[in-house]
Amino acid sequence: MISTETALKERIKELTCLYEVSSIIVNADIETLEETLKAIAFSVQKAFSFPEETEIVILIDGMNVVTSQNLDEHIELVSEIVVFNKLAGTISAHLNHLKYTKEDFLNEEQQLLNIIALKLGSLFERVQIRKNEMSLKRQMEHADRLKILGELTAGIAHELNTPLANILGFAELLKDNLKNNTECLADLDRIIQNAIFSREVVKKLMFFACEMPQKMTRLNIVPSIKGAIDLLDATFRKQQVKYIVKIEDETLLLNADPIQLTQIIFNLITNAIYFSPKKGLVTITTFQTDKDIVFKVTDEGPGLSSEALEKVFQPFFTTKPTGEGSGLGLSVVHGIVSSHKGTIVAINNPLKGTTFTVTLPK
Numbered sequence: 001m002i003s004t005e006t007a008l009k010e011r012i013k014e015l016t017c018l019y020e021v022s023s024i025i026v027n028a029d030i031e032t033l034e035e036t037l038k039a040i041a042f043s044v045q046k047a048f049s050f051p052e053e054t055e056i057v058i059l060i061d062g063m064n065v066v067t068s069q070n071l072d073e074h075i076e077l078v079s080e081i082v083v084f085n086k087l088a089g090t091i092s093a094h095l096n097h098l099k100y101t102k103e104d105f106l107n108e109e110q111q112l113l114n115i116i117a118l119k120l121g122s123l124f125e126r127v128q129i130r131k132n133e134m135s136l137k138r139q140m141e142h143a144d145r146l147k148i149l150g151e152l153t154a155g156i157a158h159e160l161n162t163p164l165a166n167i168l169g170f171a172e173l174l175k176d177n178l179k180n181n182t183e184c185l186a187d188l189d190r191i192i193q194n195a196i197f198s199r200e201v202v203k204k205l206m207f208f209a210c211e212m213p214q215k216m217t218r219l220n221i222v223p224s225i226k227g228a229i230d231l232l233d234a235t236f237r238k239q240q241v242k243y244i245v246k247i248e249d250e251t252l253l254l255n256a257d258p259i260q261l262t263q264i265i266f267n268l269i270t271n272a273i274y275f276s277p278k279k280g281l282v283t284i285t286t287f288q289t290d291k292d293i294v295f296k297v298t299d300e301g302p303g304l305s306s307e308a309l310e311k312v313f314q315p316f317f318t319t320k321p322t323g324e325g326s327g328l329g330l331s332v333v334h335g336i337v338s339s340h341k342g343t344i345v346a347i348n349n350p351l352k353g354t355t356f357t358v359t360l361p362k
């Protein structure tokens with residue numbers, strides 16, 4: 001039997017603990033959650049009847065906080081921590097099994113653990129909400145940056161268009177005037193070739209910045225995909241990359257600019273081929289949901305580094321050797337997808353490779 005005085009003392013310890021835990025939680029910092037859990041564990045330990053011999057363990061979110069490391073062969077009291085209606089972890093109290101039995105834990109102690117578990121649950125709900133908010137904020141900042149880059153590149157593209165047209169025009173004129181000078185003609189051809197190349201870069205930049213006129217029509221994405229694959233079949237074979245096409249239905253209609261849609265498909269598949277190892281498999285998938293058409297390209301390549309994950313859609317970001325890549329392909333795709341009010345995301349697959357998912361409204 002426990003005397004009234006002892007019971008009262010226990011009660012005071014519990015209340016002190018609850019008060020302490022509440023203030024620890026109020027001051028909790030999302031960056032140092034492990035410290036917070038540790039403080040809570042030690043506070044709970046003090047509230048138990050045998051504080052020196054009770055060990056507290058909190059398991060949650062990949063963290064494992066203990067008041068002592070020697071925990072084999074213990075009897076325990078457990079409470080589950082529930083976060084958004086899902087079991088997310090536990091808090092438990094442990095006593096040495098040689099000295100104590102389950103009956104040495106008080107009912108009140110189980111209740112105390114339950115209350116602490118509830119508090120931990122709502123703490124981790126807040127943490128999750130905060131993390132979601134932060135990731136949303138990062139996404140918005142990212143979108144803003146891409147938008148500013150788009151506007152900048154649009155400006156640059158405009159500024160370059162006129163002088164480039166002039167270079168081409170005057171070079172053609174000179175060519176006419178120097179018909180008989182073979183040496184000059186060869187140089188002029190080089191000037192013209194380079195000017196044409198630059199004009200192509202400007203065109204891509206304008207795509208990225210959504211400056212190209214759009215011709216939206218009601219069209220079926222399936223022939224566009226098959227057409228692109230036919231054109232790329234030779235490249236697939238040359239690079240010894242396999243592919244598989246998974247089409248849910250022969251007719252998947254959406255509103256899009258046909259040329260721009262082809263450009264999305266082409267760019268994503270070309271990248272997948274380029275980054276695939278020999279014998280690698282590229283999977284091209286398309287299907288529809290209530291509102292959207294989804295187009296996915298998955299490869300078995302090296303995947304994206306954390307830098308690449310952040311920058312793939314920015315103009316001029318490339319990991320290809322100099323001269324091989326302009327780093328404009330995906331920024332063009334991003335521009336086209338945004339102008340169609342769609343979304344594009346790049347993720348690394350669980351095992352290997354990358355998946356690009358384009359979602360376009362029907």
Ligand SMILES: Nc1ncnc2c1ncn2[C@@H]1O[C@H](COP(=O)(O)OP(=O)(O)O)[C@@H](O)[C@H]1O
Nearest residue numbers: 271272275318319320325326327328329330354
């Ligand atoms: N399927 C992919 N696998 C791995 N990395 C990729 C893939 N697609 C794109 N990337 C990365 O994104 C960069 C930019 O791609 P992109 O805009 O198409 O330009 P480019 O192909 O000229 O490099 C690539 O250089 C590469 O680092």
Ligand SMILES: [Mg+2]
Nearest residue numbers: 267271329330
């Ligand atoms: Mg590319």
